[in-house]
Every structure is written in C-alpha cells, then in structure tokens.
Amino acid sequence: MITVKNLYHSYNKDDNFAVKDVSFEVKNGEIFGFLGPSGAGKSTTQGILTGLLKLQKGNVSVAGYDVKEIKQKMFNKIGMSFEQSNVYSKLTAKENLEFYRKLFDVETYKPEELLNLVGLEGKENIKAGEFSKGMKHRLTFARSMINNPELWFLDEPTTGLDPAIASQIKDIIKQKNANGVTIFLTTHNMFIADELCDRVAFIVDGEIKLIDSPKNLKLQYGDNLIDVEYINNGETIIETYSTVLEKDKKSLKNIIENYEIQTMHTKEATLEEIFIKVTGRELI
C-alpha cells in the first residue's frame, strides 16, 4: 500500500535533511506505527506521503499512485486524522461533515453515522467552535473516515482524549483494520503503538533506526525481569531481577528460599524501554 525508497527532505533545500534516506514498506491491511520523538521526521514523512509536502528526493508510492505526480483521485482512497483538530469552528458538526463529503468523488458516510460512531450523537447541530478540545478531536477523527478510506493516516489519534474516549477510538481503529483498512499511525505514545501496530518503525533525527513487530522487538531487545516484594527483618523490600543474568538468578533463588515473599511479578520490557535502548533517546 505504501512504498518509500531513499526518501530525503530538506526544508531549506540544503544538506540539512529533516528526513534522510528513509525506506520502508507498508503492506495491505496492516497497522504500521511510525514512532519517534518530536522533531524526528515523523510529520515530514507523513506530509510527503499525503502530498502535503512536495517530494524532493526518493521514490514514494501511496495507494498505487506515484507521489511525484499526485493525481487528485488518490485522495478518494486516503483519509487523514490530524493531531491538531482542524474543523470549521463556525459550522456545526454535521455541517462540517456535510461540506467535506461533497468534496469527494466516491460514496461517503452519512454525517450522523460517523458522529454516532465517535460518540458525538446529539451534538450534530452545535457549532464546532463551541466544542471542547476532545470533541473537536473526535470530529476531526470522524471526518477522516468520511470517504471510507483504504489507507488511513492517523496522527496521534488519542492524544488529549480521556481514557474512555481513547479506548473507543482504539476500538474503531481495530474495527476498521479488521475490515481491511491499512493504517499508518504516527505517534510518540508507545502504549498505543504496542496495542495497535502489526509493525513499528523507530525514527530519530530523520533516520529509521529499525522496523519490526512489537513482539519481535521485545524478544530481541527486552530483558525479562521479575519484580519481587519480600519481608526482611520486618521491613518490606522491593527489588527487580533479570531472569537471564546468572547473578540475578542466584539472588532471586536465595530470596525465595530464605524470605517471606509478599508479591512476585514477571515484567516484560515496554516498547518505550526498547526505543530508548535502541536509539539512546527519550520519547519527548
């Protein structure tokens, strides 16, 4: 669905590249996570893929179209949910969606259906300018589905949403993916990436450091750890031990045999810990 080969981009058209030699592929029907800290080149890459930024160097194909010469028809196949809500504040929620559906050449969803889907039922006739930040975000998210896209770009889809709504949004994403929609997810939230993505790419300083599935990354880079809580001379002690290192194994055996164990949990390395380990950078 997406093929990117040797992509470069410089905002000043000099050697100071925001994106350097980026190559990857996104298969049909997968959820591909593009992860990195602010300024890593996520938005630049996404901007090029969606045609918002002009392709300078490299080869990019999106939904069967060469991005070098974008055809308007391509936009019938893609949808984009922006990180920052961008809806007409002087139009109602329904009017916003009604307007956008007129701009597509394919069959579109009825605004009411989408508003119900994102939990904005009953708010159809309220101006978007009167919405809370979360409601605007949901309206932006709903709009990105209006043309029933084959390829769906999601930029931080759950940022700023309360947990219940975020969970609802995640369910919609899973449902769409189950229906065959390919999803390109840009985020710095590793928990969402871990939960949703089939594969993830780590991008730092404009370069992709690695691409793999969250499961493989955990197997490859994650140390299996055990958190143990025990009583020693009436005092509660909490310690973490590796299940791989011999020294830690011996210490853990000693605790189990000689002390009163309160709790003991295995702990899997998070995607965030792996990201830091691989890239040496925090996800800020």
Added chain:
Amino acid sequence: MFKKVWAIFMRDLKVNIRDFLSLYIFVVPLLFAIAINIFTPGINDTTVNLALLEGENPKQISYFKDFAKVEVFKDIDEIKKRVEGRDNLVAILPEGEKYYIMTQGNEPEGIVEYAKLLNTFFQLDVQIEDSNAEIFEFGRTVPPLKKLLVNTSILFISVLGGMLIALNIVEEKVDRTISAINLTPTSRRSFILGKSIIGLILPIYGSIAITWITGFKSVNFFQLLMIVFASTLLSLLIGFIEGINNEDFMNAAGSIKLLFLPLAASVVAIEILSDKWQKFFYWSPFYWAYKGNDIVLSQNGSWQQILMYSGIVLVICSIVYIFLAPKIRKGLE
C-alpha cells in the same frame, strides 16, 4: 469540479451570513445607496412634479405633461396627502376662475416658481414654438455629484469583495482547514474558484443595488457589470494575498483598506486634476474602471469604449496576477 466549487462557495456564504463583519459588508451597498439618496439630489428631483385634479381641466393636464411630471388625483384630500410626501411635489388647484398652488412649504423656491410660471404660460397659451431660444447641452443627464458618489461606491464595493475573500481565507487559516481540503480530491483551481465567487457576487449585487436604488435604473447593466467584473479581479487577487499573509481578521481587513488609496487617488485625478496630470494615474485599474463606470452611468458610452476600458483594467490585473499567482498557490499549500 463545479459541484465542489459550488460547495466551497455555499460554505463561505453560510459562514459569512453568520459572521457580523461579513454580514455588515453585505449590507454596505444598501447603506451607501440610501445615504446617496438622502444627501444628494435625486435624478427624479431634476424633474418638476405636479399634482392636478382628475377631469378638472384635461387641456391643462395635457399641456403640463409636456413640461413636468404630472400626477392626477380624484379629490383634494388625496392631493393633500400626496403633497405631504417626502419628495418635492407642487399641486395646482382651481379656485373659482383662478388657480392656487398648494405646497408643503419646504420645496425649493425654483420648483414653486416653475409651477407658477407654467400655469401662467398655460393661461396665456404660450407654446414651445413661441420660444426663440436654442438649447446647447453638454450631454449630462444626471446630477454630477450623485454620479460621482455612485461611481465611487461601485469601486468601493469591488474592494469589499476582496475583503470578504481575505476574511474567508483567514478563517481557513485560523481553523487550519486548508490542509484538510488539500487532502480531498479538490484541485487548487476549484478551491480558488470557489473562494472567488463570493468576492464577485458582492460587487455584482452591490453595483446593481446601488444603481437601482439611486435611480440609475435605465443604465445598460451589461456594460456596468463588465466594468465591475474587470475592476473586481484586482480586489480578488489582493484579497487572496492578504488572506494568505495575515493570521488575523482585523489585520487582513486593514491591509485590504490600503486599496482605497489608489481608488481615491484615481477619483480625485479624474474629477479635479487637469489633463497634464492624468498620465500619472494610468497604472491604476480604478482610474480606468472609474472612467468606464462614468460613461455607463451617463448612458453615453459605446460598447467599444466599455470594452476598451475593461480591457485596460484586465491587462493591469493580469500583470498583477503574474506576480501574485505563485505566492497565492504557495500560500494555499
């Protein structure tokens, strides 16, 4: 394409109707027209209006009709009511063998004197053929001040069309919606066309409203609209560029107001300055548009002249377009 252009225009119209500033801009032509009517003598006011009793003296009615606008009424009460109206109307009524003149009291002296003279001429059976005077006219059929104000207002409204576009573009920028539009199968050309319609409709509706309300009902509206269309193009271009360059409604409106400077200068040049200074204003499309509007309002312009003035305005606008088009395209990315 047309469906999308129409959708963009209808969205703008919907938003503009809900916005106080835009709504005010829509009402401005009507306010201008009313103000012009109040503060300048009307075209109809150059004609003397007389009220007479129906059937009282058909010969007199027929005679007066050659020299004034005559209205006939069934009885004196109706005449009284009519005389009390806002406009200048004088009644000539019989009283025995004589006539008396009924006025409201605030009519110009000339009109009352004219009515008296006309009645005297009728009684003395004076005919046009009896006159030994020959008329030489400059071809002006409407009051010059009113024509100037209507002409200037038409140009002013064309600038407001640009202002409306700028406001709509700023709204898109404030709401960050241009990027969302760019991710739909809507070409930039459709977007620009859709955004332009509202900026064209306002001057078209405004110029028709002003000319109609101020009494220039018999002008050639096709000629008028041709000049209006040509002169509005510059305002549209400036509207787009100012909308793109500004993040704030008031700043955009303020920047557009700079267009009033060449507009005012062009009017002053034509109306006040001598011929030797005229060439310094040839660069201004408003200069040529004003000239075009002037002959349309005077009703003495040929299509050839109208096409020439419109053509000059279009050429100037095309030069401006060549400079601004890349910036507009880039700004809408």
